Amino acid sequence: MSTRRLEQNPGPESGTRRHAALTVSAFQDAIRHHARYSLGNKWERCSSRELFMAVAFAVRDALIDRMLDTEDRYQQADPKRLHYLSMEFLLGQSLRNNLSNLGMLEPCRQALRTMGVDLDDVLESESEAALGNGGLGRLAACFLDSLATMGMPGYGYGINYEYGLFKQAIDSGYQREKPDNWMAHGNPWQIERPDEACIVPVYGRVEHGIDRAGGYNPMWMDWKIIIGVPHDMPIVGYGGNTVNVLRLYSARSSEEFDMQIFNEGDYLKAVEQQIASETISKVLYPADSIEAGRELRLLQEYLLVACALRDIVRRYSKSHEDFDQFPAKVAIQLNDTHPALAVAELMRMLIDEYAQPWEIAWEMTQATLSYTNHTLMPEALEKWPISLLEAVLPRHLQIIYEINRRFLAQVASMWPRDHERLRRMSLIEEGEQKQVRMVNLALVGSHAVNGVSTLHTQLVRTSLAPDFAQLWPDKFSTKTNGVTPRRWLLQANPLLADLITNTIGDGWITDLGKLRALEPYTQDADFRQAFMAMKRVNKVRLARLIYDVSRVVVSPDALFDVHVKRIHEYKRQLLNVMQIVHQYLCMIQDGQEPPVPRVYIFAGKAAPGYWTAKQIIKLVTSVGQVINNDPRVKGLIKVVFLPDYRVSLAEQIVPAADVNQQISMAGTEASGTGSMKFAMNGAIIVGTYDGANVEIMQEVGEENIFLFGLQVEAVRQMRERGSYHPRDYYHRNPHIRRLMDAFGSNLFCPNQPGLFRWINEQVLDHGDPYLHLADLESYIDTQGRVAQTFQDREGWVCKAILNVARTGQFSSDRAIAEYAKEIWNIQPVL
Amino acid sequence: MQLDQRKAGDALIVTPLEDRLDARVATDFKERMIELIASGNTIIVLDLSKVEFIDSSGLGAIVSSLKRMGGRGELVVCGLRETTMTLFKLTRMDRVFQVFDSEQQAVSALSGNKG
Structure with missing residues (x-):
């Protein structure tokens, strides 16, 4: 593997033209100063929260100097x-982002280390x-x-x-729902x-x-x-x-x-x-x-x-x-x-x-x-x-x-x-x-x-x-x-960021189009190996988090199939669950084992007054409860719901994903920036022809993305002509009938009979406005192809690398x- | 409320000695102004230089005073602080009242008008 450092970005570690970055000792002094004079405590006695505040105040000083200089510059021009x-x-x-953008992440880490404090603990204390x-x-x-x-x-x-x-x-x-009083402890x-x-x-x-x-x-x-x-x-x-x-x-x-x-x-x-x-x-x-x-x-x-x-x-x-x-x-x-x-x-x-x-x-x-x-x-x-x-x-x-x-x-x-x-x-x-x-x-x-x-x-x-x-x-x-590569790649995925920088230099941080230079490295076995190792470390970390919050054991060698975003009918988390249930029934009733073990990872919040969205959460957790504990599944399928989806959780999930689901009904998702973050981190998108998926396909190549389902015009015609009859799919396709009947039965709610009957009612009897069954067959096929493709790990990692290399267009800098x-x-x- | 009043030529200078001309004092202020108008003062300079904040009741009281003059004579304002000026403009009262920077300017403009 190449370890060239082709160019130097003009920023961080060396400080800016006008302001030198804080040295380790200056950082220590600033932290001690703020612990004492802003918080009224000796730093040795500070709680993690207080230490976070002291560090943040030290960083804020640097920010304020630069903010005033920036305003002077603007006033002059x-x-x-x-x-x-x-x-x-x-x-x-904000702390990690501010430290990173100021080029002070490492001085701060070292300063704290010599004080016997782990920066990561301090970072976690921030609301x-x-x-x-x-x-x-x-x-x-x-x-x-x-x-x-x-x-x-x-x-x-x-x-x-x-x-x-x-x-x-x-x-x-x-x-x-619990209130988020995010400023209860002050905001530095x-x-x-x-x-x-x-x-x-x-x-x-x-x-x-x-x-x-x-x-x-x-x-x-x-x-x-x-x-x-x-x-x-x-x-x-x-x-x-x-x-x-x-x-x-x-x-x-x-x-x-x-x-x-x-x-x-x-x-x-x-x-x-x-x-x-x-x-x-x-x-x-x-x-x-x-x-x-x-x-x-x-x-x-x-x-x-x-x-x-x-x-x-x-x-x-x-x-x-x-x-x-x-x-x-x-x-x-x-x-x-x-x-x-x-x-x-x-x-x-x-x-x-x-x-x-x-x-x-x-x-x-x-x-x-x-x-x-x-x-x-x-x-x-x-x-x-x-x-x-x-x-x-x-x-x-x-x-x-x-x-x-x-x-x-x-x-x-x-x-x-x-x-x-x-x-x-x-x-x-x-x-x-x-x-x-x-x-x-x-x-x-x-x-x-x-x-x-x-x-x-x-x-x-x-x-x-x-x-x-x-x-x-x-x-x-x-x-x-677009999304900022600073937060979503440099900070969220330091292992991949280092791998990229060691390979093509760090110019990508402010000019994401430079990631194209990674394309030839799909042919470099060392690079592919390093890429897979990076992904695995991130998956191990996520697997640990999954265990910590849900007590479900998942293997980092399984395919991590991620569906994280707000819970909404148009985003069709339900379509994903239908496919999972189909796969489960194929396994326990037909004896068909999936080609690779797969972990389905969901996260997202439902609006408190949105009944169906909240029921979808209950559905995911219930399906997970049954599948995860069914010995016939042999651990080949796992379904987890990670609570309290938020930016910091996304920063841990995105780098560890193999697959990202972006499966809204065509014509409903305006853009879908989640996909951009995932592709940038080497996850492959399974998606509909909706929002920015189409442009992502144009960039990464249709062989490096899995798009399926009805396109906008077909959806429009189907709705206008009233030609979508969900019961036709139900009667015609025995797999669809079987999984819909499973919702109607009490398979996933043995202690609450009838809990998921609403799915049959909404889909089969009330018109299913988001056309789940119209897309389900091609979705099942696509998910099958994904599993088969994942079996070829070398082929898969090439696709993942090309997703990273070709996402320059989706930097918010371009937007x-x-x-x-x-x-x-x-x-x-x- | 405290209201200072004194004559400068034909003009009566009225200065509310309150930092807030709001609902708490507006009724009292309006009544005092109406008394002054009823007692024959036709040229009034309302000096708001001591007023830091004026709410809609305070502004309403000033408008009522103007209406009470019935088109006879002048009621002008002066010495508006930034916040008060903002609120005058917000309600477009600056288009109804002549607004002067200072008492001297107001008095001199009114004498000029008279001449």
Whole structure:
């Protein structure tokens, strides 16, 4: 095996141009200093948690120096800045990432070692910032890493949820939710900035007044005030040269207590009022689709938008006297429709607070805002009842009506008398309960709209917004998602990272396309051996974790077949279970042993109110219980469910996977960034022709991925023609009949008869909207081919290596470069 | 609430000596303003330089005072701090009231108007 080191990345271990990395002794001094003066303790007496805090404070000092320097650099260059508005930032733990990107991982490890402390123990003590549900929030976190790594002036704006996504426990096979009070022990990364708090008015009414010149003057009166207090998290790029800021807002009441109520002796009522305001940033909604009419969610979204825009305008105004340069200096990206209120809020600010004429304000708003769509699922497309908007944001509703009036006049002039088109394109949905369509508001108010994979963008154009695509064909583009190789390869899989760096140099860390240089090494027996050894070590580690949390013994020599993501019907965890049950029945009833031992690994959270998703978890655990304990299976099939899926768990699962399942019904998954992480770590995808799978196939080669099932057009036709009859599959295919009957029997629920009868009812009797049985036959065939292919370990490892080598396209650096060039028009400031 | 008032030429300078003009004092403030208007003051400069925060009740009280003047005379404001100015703009009250940086500017502009 080659151990060349072809090139040196300009960053880490040697420090940056402006800042030297901390030496081991300086690190020790800093840790001792913070243990004593920030925590009031001697380091020798510190708990793991306190040591984590002391180390984090030491790292934070370095981050702050670089953050201030970065801001100086930006101020000097006055570049166009990008502002990424997202209701979710799924950051996970930060210490390892910050140390690694600063090039301080090894000095820190050594410093702690000489103090008798293991860095890994310290790293484990960090609470995770689980401020997101899944892909959308994790994408936002990857994008921040890429922006900083590439030296781009990019700021994140979000909500500082006191409670992140719930913690999941499994109790008797069922999901139980526990609150995630992630900041209970303090958060060393955040810098609170009360002096930059924003005033956010809500509720009230519009008084139709007259100004001094006798003109119409709509006055927003009788509002209540919420205060948005910013908390800055430094985001360091690889190499440490650029430290951008993620600004998260907490809601506070406008005063500590209402003193009048307090003086009247009603202390509790005074406190209650304060608590009511602070409730707004209390909790992250644990679902990607929010039940319409949730006032608290609307308040959260407005808190984000109002605070972010006020902050953006404040920063712009510091160095500009008028708004002439605003779109040339400010880009604002809406991460899905959740921040779409930005359209109305920016218009309101420009018109009401800065006295801009409507036409100018509209031009600036459109030129500044751009919108990423993340889903086509109807339940996730936000609509707010007019009555609610009128109560919470009366002036915004008035502005939305006016935007709509002008927009529909434009549409009517192009398509006269096409009333149906006007009805479809209107920002207002008529009906029993009139609603504002936030997607349409975002489409109209943005100069650019993008989907997150080629296929998804095509569906946005053709099925979500065909009228808008016809009106503005150039507004729509694809920006396929990506993931940061720093977290998902360099940090999550240090063994593979070292193997790659020792083979082709470390240029891949900031230019993932360089992984292509690994391709020839499929012919290098030493490299293949080292690759297999790396995978096995990772699998041993995961096997140990599986045993620790579930007491199931699995062999690291088995095929690790992984299905981890939020639990949702469209993602079709049920399809996977059907295939497992089929395999099980083949073994115990037909005597057919699988060609290789296989461990099916599931993880994921179900939205607390989503009955079917929670039942799927119970199904997986129950099927696992039966199969894992059936001696006839001889340990050849294992099924495990790892509780509390989160970023840090993903970091342990991804490097150990042989196969990744991405099997959503075609046309439902917008992108599926999970697949990118797995492929990057040498797992092979079993997937449908959905989301980014298609592009991954184009990159890695169709012989190095297992795609199966109906494609989007076939799904569409089947649904439109009503030609999917699940019972036909049931009657025609004895294997399908047998496994469906197994769910109907009590095979997997001997102590709770009828527990899984819902599967038969939903699939066979209620139409099965996600077409499980239509794809099941080809899925079973594909999974069989996977097992056969895995028997040839040398052939398999070549495929795995080629997956790693050909994932350069799926770096978030590539995605950010595309956004920067084609939408934001921003440049690095180095 | 504490309200300082003094004459500068024809103008009555009214200065609320409160850091918060909010629901707690708005009713009292409004009544005091209406008394001043009823007693014949037609040129009033409302100096808000001591007010650090004003809520919608406070703003409502100022609007009510203007309405009470019934189009006769002038009610202008001056000395707005950043937060108060933000809230004035947010409600578009800056389009209803003349806003001056300082008491002197307000008085001089009003004398100019008169001349």
